[in-house]
Amino acid sequence: MPDSSTPQIRAEPPQSAISREMIDACAQEQIQFLGHVQDFGCLLVITTQWVVRNASVNTEAVLGLAPDVLIAQRLTDLLPASTMHSLRGKVQVMGRGDEGIRLFGVDVFEDGRAFDIAIHRDGPTFLMEFEPKRSDRVRDPSAVAQSLLPRMVAADTTDDLCAIAADAVWALTGFDRVMVYRFEPDFSGVVVAETLSGATTSYMGHRFPASDIPPQARALYRRNLIRIIADVDAPTHPIVPAQTPSGAPTDLSLSVTRAVSPIHLQYLRNMGVAASMSVSILQDGELWGMIACHHGRGHYVDYETRSAIELFTQLLSYEIGLRADREGRRQSEAALEAHERIALTIESSTTGIPDLPAIAREMDGVFATDGVAMLIGGHYHAAGLVPSRDEFDALMTDLARDGLSRVFTSDNLGLSSPGVVAPERGIGGILAIPIHSRRGDGVILFRREMTRDLIWAGRPEKERLADGRLSPRTSFSTWREERRGFCQSWSRADLSAAEVMRVSLLEITLRLSSDRDRLSTHRNERQEVVIAELTHRLRNVYTMIAAVMEAGAQDQGDAVRAYAAEMQDRLAAMKRAGDVLTSRDGRTSSLRQLVLDEVRAFGGAGGRLDYRGSDVMLSPGQRSAMTLVIHELTTNAVKYGAFKAAAGRVEVTVSGMADGIVIGWRERGGPNVAPPRRVGFGSALIEQTIPHELGGTVTASYDPAGFEIEMRIPGLAIQPAGRAARARPHVVQPQGGDAPPEVRLSGRVLVAEDNTIIAMNAAQTLRRLGAEDIVIAPGPDAALAALDAGPGVTFAVLDQDLGGVSSEPVAERLEAAGIPFVMASGLVPDGPDRTGVLGRAVWIEKPYNSEAIAQSLRDHFADRFPPRPS
Secondary structure, three states: OOOOOOOOOOOOOOOOOOOHHHHHHHHOOOHHHOOEEOOOOEEEEEOOOOEEEEEEOOHHHHHOOOHHHHOOOEHHHOOOHHHHHHHHHHHHOOOOOOOOEEEEEEEOOOOOOEEEEEEEEEOOEEEEEEEEOOOOOOOOHHHHHHHOHHHHHHOOOHHHHHHHHHHHHHHHHOOOEEEEEEEOOOOOEEEEEEEEOOOOOOOOOOEEOHHHOOHHHHHHHHHOOEEEEOOOOOOOEEEEOOEOOOOOEOOOOOOOOEOOOHHHHHHHHHOOOOEEEEEEEEEOOEEEEEEEEEEOOOOOOOHHHHHHHHHHHHHHHHHHHHHHHHHHHHHHHHHHHHHHHHHHHHHOOOOOOOOHHHHHHHHHHHOOOOEEEEEEOOEEEEEEOOOOHHHHHHHHHHHHHOOOOOOEEEOOHHHHOOOOOOHHHOEEEEEEEEEEOOOOEEEEEEEEOEEEEEEEEOOOOOEEOOOOOEEOOOOOOEEEEEEEEEOOOOOHHHHHHHHHHHHHHHHHHHHHHHHHHHHOOOOOOHHHHHHHHHHHHHHHHHHHHHHHHHHHHOOOOHHHHHHHHHHHHHHHHHHHHHHHHOOOOOOOEEHHHHHHHHHHHHOOOHHHEEEEEOOEEEOHHHHHHHHHHHHHHHHHHHHOOHHHOOOOEEEEEEEEEOOEEEEEEEEEOOOOOOOOOOOOHHHHHHHHHHHHHHOOEEEEEEEOOEEEEEEEEEOOOEOOOOOOOOOOOOEEOOOOOOOOOOEOOOOEEEEEOOOHHHHHHHHHHHHHOOOOEEEEEOOHHHHHHHHHOOOOEEEEEEEOEEOOEEOHHHHHHHHHHOOOEEEEEOOOOOHHHOOHHHHHOEEEEOOOOHHHHHHHHHHHOOOOOOEOOO
16 A cells, blocks of 8 residues: 555646546536436425425336426425424434435335435425435444444554544445545555455555546535445436526536536546445545546445445544644654754844854755745845756746735645756755745745656546547556656645744844834934834843843753743733833824734734724724734734634624723634643733723633634724614624623523424523523423413514414514514525415524524613613
8 A cells, every 4th residue: 555645746647638628617517406316215395384396217116106286385294294394303303405305215205114314404495315224224323333443543643543434334234346536646545444345446556647536526525424326327316407496407516316417427427336336535624535436237235324434434534633633743843943942043143144054954844845045134044956056047037026915835846837947956846934025035945856667547538428528438457657756745744844833934024124123213303213222221121131040040940941932922922012002103003004003913814803893993002903913813822723724714803882892802713722731921011901901801712713802992992993783684694603692681582392402402592682581492382381370471482384384473462562583493484485474474493593692682672671781
């Protein structure tokens, strides 16, 4: 088995006959709108009123009900009440994303026939798919998969994990061939693990071109994690009517019975495959690879077993991610240690010229490279396998042309920057760390070119048919290619460590820039001379303190040295804050610009920051305090939070309150967050600066998904934005997260809901909104009885359907009594179907959260509930 760390590739094979035109033509096929289902199951499209809008023509063969009997009929009139109660309950708790509902072994018609059922949302409708339960399925597949987990946890390498996964899926499904297929950066793939039956052809170590799985298929594989083709020669069945009432085809992206492209079926036939199944392996929401299963004859795996395999593959993805994170942490720790040593070198320098050879040696200890070249503050240094100085400058110009502001990697410099560096130098790829785009400062690491032999499963080329479509490949015989011009690929750990080093290098340039600014201060007036001298002396005090701390930490443990390094960063922030106080310009400055500048300096380009809300103007004193606070939040995000991960983002929101502003800082996409075991200096600084210097309050939350903090600061005002108010919707849509409501409930609140779990969750939500007493009623009679009892109800949340009985009588009683209420439903009826009190009611869709109810209170009942005290 090849090692999973082998160099990766970034381009289609040069010898390949696949043109960009061919790839684009293949990508135009809309495989999610083919309008057919496979033979092993049937599909119904259901409206919000439980009316069958579309059906596959094989419903009679599967369910015993012909399409003309089903279409335009309410499902409640066709299925037993117990079945409908189960389906309705499942639909009500569905989210609005790609997650679906699965039911196994359901006696749909109460006649002994069992079905596996899949339910997925398609906009305002639902797709319901039925597969007859078969007796030849694996007994308790989840138990079989679970028994393999200890082996996965104990596996040393990713390759070992993949081998275990191939064995497990082979044992669970009985396919002739099970392969684990890892995607390369160009979306070609290589088989890294394989389990076979008998004399089945092996593709171990072989590669498949990116064009075998076109972009629209890869996009679909990120959403629909498991696909099966039970028989490439079995008939498929169209959906009737073929289109929706608006004329659009039915979107089968999440369908489990979706028929596949004829091109792909022919591809499988050419490969000698009669049945297949594939399962996506995701990392950070992107395709890492797939488990691909092949069989020489028709082969069906039941839905319950497929679901167990999907869960098993998600655990495999988790274990793969753990091993990648382990390597990333090791390299990030090395980068942090290098950061500390570089900072010490800079702070102890008396010449003002950075020790670039020392910095280059530190970089060499973090990355596996063959050369390094850097330009910092007008000073240049190069060592090892590097281009000429002129080529370096040309390369920096070429990178800056694309607006480069983050770390950039290329495995083939000749492809990414053709003609910039002479080929005879033998440089394969680069990792570029930009520092200052206007001056052209930056560091580039180089790796040498490696010649490799790639083994392909057939020559990776296709032909065009007479109708313009691409013909599937017809040969899968081993084909070798000699690959030149590429280097060993840069890993995710390399990228993470490079971001840490970018912060270190940026601090060097800021120091040099600060020194230059100080030396060029105008001395035309005595006041300016005094201010400049004061600034200089203040900076010297900070530098002296930092030097004393560093000297004292020299012979101490890791914890003390780490603390000293953190304090250096804080002293740098205090210097910037002090610069504000000693500035000649006493005018106000922008909070928005302060946040953008700090994030750009330490967290990278502003594209990873979402600043929402209007601007706030800060006085010099206010800016000084906020500089320290924003610096602490940003550097913590770089070292431990959202900016540590490539996909991490920070959202800053600014809103007004009665006598000031509210600033929210919310991190997402970084490592999991846990409350600190102790209150660090940074947290204490934030918690003390806001109340003591600005008279505000601070609330921090260590949500596992990301750190959050809210700062309420009086005495500041939102800068007028002049924006028109947004229209209020009558149907309140649930929003992500529980935002602080502007109004609060009080007194007794009624919850009419027949599902115990939903009722309990609703009660918890309402208590968060201020309700003092919650009454839960499972049916209309109990709800009416609660209204008759005292004390009076102040607000109510009603489920539209209470065990098959409408809650409309309860709504009428509430309306007559003048008690505000909202109607909740997993399927909100269309406008024409809402008459009487239901037409006048405010609706929220399940599942709802605090913000959904809070929004309804703000939009429709603000006059009934007082604002929350500030």
